[in-house]
Amino acid sequence: MKINIVFLLIAVASATSFAQTTAGLKDVYSSKFKFGNILNGTTANSQAMKNIVLREFNSITPENELKPDATIVASGSTDDNVKVQLNNGAKAILQFCQDNKIPVRGHTLVWHSQTPEWFFRTGFTSSGAVVSTAVMDKRMESYIKNMFALIKSSYPNLNLYAYDVVNEASSESGGPRTAGNGDGKSMWVQVYKDNSFIEKAFTYARKYAPATTKLFYNDYNEYITAKRNYIANSIIKPLKDKGLLDGMGMQSHLDVRTGSAPYPTAADYGAAITTYKNLGVEIHVSELDATIDNGNTSYFSAQATYYKDIMNQILTKGGSAVTAVVIWGIQDDQSWRKDRKPLIFDASGNKKAAYNELVKLIPESDWGKPGSGASSSSVAVSSSSSKASSSSVAASSSSKASSSSVAASSSSRASSSSVAASSSSRASSSSVAISSSSSSFESSSSSEEALSSSSSEEEDITPILNSMLSTQGSQLITYYSLKGEPLGSAKPQKAGVYIIKQGYSVKKIVVR
Ligand code: XIL
Numbered sequence: 001m002k003i004n005i006v007f008l009l010i011a012v013a014s015a016t017s018f019a020q021t022t023a024g025l026k027d028v029y030s031s032k033f034k035f036g037n038i039l040n041g042t043t044a045n046s047q048a049m050k051n052i053v054l055r056e057f058n059s060i061t062p063e064n065e066l067k068p069d070a071t072i073v074a075s076g077s078t079d080d081n082v083k084v085q086l087n088n089g090a091k092a093i094l095q096f097c098q099d100n101k102i103p104v105r106g107h108t109l110v111w112h113s114q115t116p117e118w119f120f121r122t123g124f125t126s127s128g129a130v131v132s133t134a135v136m137d138k139r140m141e142s143y144i145k146n147m148f149a150l151i152k153s154s155y156p157n158l159n160l161y162a163y164d165v166v167n168e169a170s171s172e173s174g175g176p177r178t179a180g181n182g183d184g185k186s187m188w189v190q191v192y193k194d195n196s197f198i199e200k201a202f203t204y205a206r207k208y209a210p211a212t213t214k215l216f217y218n219d220y221n222e223y224i225t226a227k228r229n230y231i232a233n234s235i236i237k238p239l240k241d242k243g244l245l246d247g248m249g250m251q252s253h254l255d256v257r258t259g260s261a262p263y264p265t266a267a268d269y270g271a272a273i274t275t276y277k278n279l280g281v282e283i284h285v286s287e288l289d290a291t292i293d294n295g296n297t298s299y300f301s302a303q304a305t306y307y308k309d310i311m312n313q314i315l316t317k318g319g320s321a322v323t324a325v326v327i328w329g330i331q332d333d334q335s336w337r338k339d340r341k342p343l344i345f346d347a348s349g350n351k352k353a354a355y356n357e358l359v360k361l362i363p364e365s366d367w368g369k370p371g372s373g374a375s376s377s378s379v380a381v382s383s384s385s386s387k388a389s390s391s392s393v394a395a396s397s398s399s400k401a402s403s404s405s406v407a408a409s410s411s412s413r414a415s416s417s418s419v420a421a422s423s424s425s426r427a428s429s430s431s432v433a434i435s436s437s438s439s440s441f442e443s444s445s446s447s448e449e450a451l452s453s454s455s456s457e458e459e460d461i462t463p464i465l466n467s468m469l470s471t472q473g474s475q476l477i478t479y480y481s482l483k484g485e486p487l488g489s490a491k492p493q494k495a496g497v498y499i500i501k502q503g504y505s506v507k508k509i510v511v512r
Helices: 002-017 047-056 089-097 132-155 187-192 197-208 224-239 268-279 297-321 351-358 376-384 389-396 403-417 424-443 462-469
Strands: 034-039 058-062 074-076 081-084 104-111 160-168 216-221 247-250 251-255 282-291 322-327 448-450 475-479 486-488 496-502 503-509
Touching: 034 047, 034 089, 047 503, 058 089, 081 132, 089 104, 104 132, 104 197, 104 216, 132 187, 132 197, 160 197, 187 197, 197 216, 197 224, 216 224, 216 282, 224 247, 224 268, 247 268, 247 376, 268 282, 268 297, 297 322, 297 351
Parallel strands: 034 058, 034 322, 058 104, 104 160, 160 216, 216 247, 247 282, 251 282, 282 322
Antiparallel strands: 074 081, 448 503, 475 486, 475 496, 496 503
16 A cells, blocks of 8 residues: 555656646646546547547546437346347447556436337336336336346446436426426426436446445536526435435536626636535536637637636635546537537647636646545546556555455445445445455554544545445434344444444444
């Protein structure tokens, strides 16, 4: 573990020293949050695009390749076992990210759009009848389970650090979408009659996602007051309180609208950040782009000012709650809104004025520095040119994992999410954090030792630990055996060594 710390220091130092020539946005913003972009089946096979990603970004979202229409296979699917696949585009993206240790945001599992209508009909056929909620529950659970399992088995070393579990479930005025198919209608609402499928989706995702994968609700126009309040109060808060959700994905498809105020104004955008932040969840700006009227390049400077204003809101209102900012497209000509040139690189891969404004916001003395937020440790490490990441640190420490530590981590999930914790993918990723901390358990001679940031001289595992424990909303005390069996909230009577967990705190306790 000492080696890792030394390596971290070298990595950070070197990233700073050659910041001028090699720094990308991931380095400039390393003290704040991950800075990401997207790849698709085309760009993931372009060396020029991959070079930009390697230079600039430390988070990748597959643009379309993990959506239901790309992953669900009708043939061979049953209600209890939905067949899933990764197409060539998905494979190219995930392989690239695994090889280069670039953290990935999964996108997306439950969505009204880009989801085949037959997924909601008997026999997985377009002519079938709409299925019951009981059948849809089974299909949804199986789909989510099989997706996480397929990704894990295909890319065991991938750092799948976040996933958009449910996308765009709110209407513009706040509330469920209209039932139906196409034109913004939702077959999910058709089956469930309301938005009750959202909690089910998060329950299944919590059950099957790796422990280190943060679970997000993701939506657009998330700054419009009625929609914002519905998302905050009726989706994010209840799910967060139940330990099922880690964060809010603010898509942030914005418009500069030269000649009139940009939409939204930076102040309105900042107010939305404050609303979500006040709920105590992480925030990802998950799909940032800002269009200009008619794609007229004379508006590039207005666009740059808007990017700067928006980023200022993210920095000042979001603070440490914002753990990733992802731009939705590398070059203007690749954008889903390419007619209006909304990105920070032009069609030739040149940095636009907007890019330069983003760089100017962070003093150079901060470039390459690790942050203090939940995801900052991996940001700091991956800012080095050698691309070490938290997953490589994890791999090196996993051999030390003790059975008690692994068990303890999976039980923390079970206790907080009210679903059984028994997936092998979870165990493998959980072992990361606790294994590095288990040495302090073992070496402790005192009767009680906190596994907090101050307890480890060798490596600060607090961010990883927090990510594992983020489902634990309540301050209830739970005792566990060293094997991780939950023993309830009363102090064990029998002499022995136990694990005690309260909120985010995990300690060893010796009962004499
Ligand atoms: C877009 C893609 O960029 C396009 O290529 C595709 O044709 C449609 O979807 N909100 C989302 C993203 O959550 O998945 C959408 O991506 C953009 C809006």
